[in-house]
Amino acid sequence: MDPVEKNGVIDRWVKKHLVLYTGATRHPFILSIRDGTIDFSSFKRWLGQDYIFVREFVPFAASVLLKASKNSDDNSDMExxxxxxxxxxxxxxxxxxxxxxxxxxxxxxxVHKSNQNYCRFLESLMLPAVEYSVVFTALWAIETVYQESFSHCLEDGSKTPPELLEACKRWGSEGFGEFCRSLKKIVNRCLEKAPDEELKKAEVTFLHVLELEIEFWDMSHGGPK
Ligand SMILES: Cc1ncc(CO)c(N)n1
Incomplete structure (x- = not known):
């Protein structure tokens, strides 16, 4: 493993903020999928809300692409x-x-309030003035929370209901894991070179994503509406 990946900024932040990180990646909603106790009405609520989120996430990802084409010093970021x-x-x-x-x-x-807040946050990151390393940190964190959460539901010993396996595989699969590792390498590279103030902004953005993800799971979790 290359030293940047092993001792990169991201691993340091995950360690430093492990309680919040675990709160986002091992949320009761996810644990209820994994242990098979999930109420399907919760899953349906999540499904409807996440569809809306993903539609907003597309322009956000496109804005990161635009920034990559202008700012990145590595051609492969865009790919x-x-x-x-x-x-x-x-x-x-x-x-x-x-x-x-x-x-x-x-x-x-x-659209639920927590979802609205999250979408509004994405919009704020789409502004041209927001630095590439900051938006890339958000992109990595958003994708990684889902990867870590849903892959947990596919591990040996999990009792994930068969009806939910396909959803879990979308984000929990090895292919998506590989994609998240590529994102992580790019973020680490960008953050290595970022000035202190930008680094601080990226860290705050990381924490904000974790909080918003927890609120998103909170919204989905629980019994019928
Ligand atoms: C709320 C949320 N976070 C992350 C992802 C991953 O794309 C998603 N689909 N929805």
Missing amino acids: VILSGLASLSDEISWFKQEAAKWDVPLSDVV
């Missing part, structure tokens, strides 16, 4: 982000299919 965007197209189709299967009408989902 990594582009592959992420391509899978988002597939993901939107999946949400539509899945929603039809579960009878979740996507056309009249009422």
